[in-house]
Amino acid sequence: DAEITQSPRHKITETGRQVTLACHQTWNHNNMFWYRQDLGHGLRLIHYSYGVHDTNKGEVSDGYSVSRSNTEDLPLTLESAASSQTSVYFCASSELAGGPHNEQFFGPGTRLTVL
Amino acid sequence: KQEVTQIPAALSVPEGENLVLNCSFTDSAIYNLQWFRQDPGKGLTSLLLIQSSQREQTSGRLNASLDKSSGRSTLYIAASQPGDSATYLCAAGGRGTSYGKLTFGQGTILTVHP
Secondary structure (H helix, E strand, C coil), rough: CCCCEEECCCEEEECCCCEEEEECCCCCCCCCEEEEECCCEEEEEEEEECCCCCEEEEECCEEEEEEEEEEEEEECEEECCHHHEEEEEEEEECCCCCCCCCCCCEECCCCEEEE | CCCCEEEEEEEEEEECEEEEEEECCCCCCCEEEEEEEEECCEEEEEEEEEEECCCCEEEEEEEEEEEECCCCEEEEECCHHHHHHHEEEEEEEECCHCCEEEEECCCCEEEEEE
């Protein structure tokens, strides 16, 4: 079955370190998204991609970057981790528009703690 | 900027009740509206997707309606069960330059007690 996976599931790091969270989907979807979920703020979009070599900033992109070198993966990098980036991170994917198959599917999440 | 609001924030009901969760959005130019379920410590599970041209979608005991003109969607759960206890999130899908991007509500925490 097609799925979307995230790794690691839990990560503890120190302020100032670079951290990369992995997202891999086997749906062959063109669209991929990164969200963070925080109490009081809900889910907010960080970055998204509509295809290989395409990346776009979302609502809360400062301090984060992504790159899309193939269809299956969209890694999220925290260039210099800050305590404010302690959160649960979700990756999602969807097909192109134009049909009924634009439902977004989510990964299991990565819980990141920055000390 | 799209804003999505969910009412109530929390709901506790006895098993067997039919219930309605509400979702409102400020910009009616949406591409679709999606309802999710989230269990504690878990990811989001898609429940129903309503395209902007549709009025409702049904899956088992769940029925979601969409009224774009009034900026509202409702999720109806029939004959609730303790296993339905979870947080329910609605998300409005953007169109045009916001294509594919979901704006989420804060969620409704549902508790169904035996």
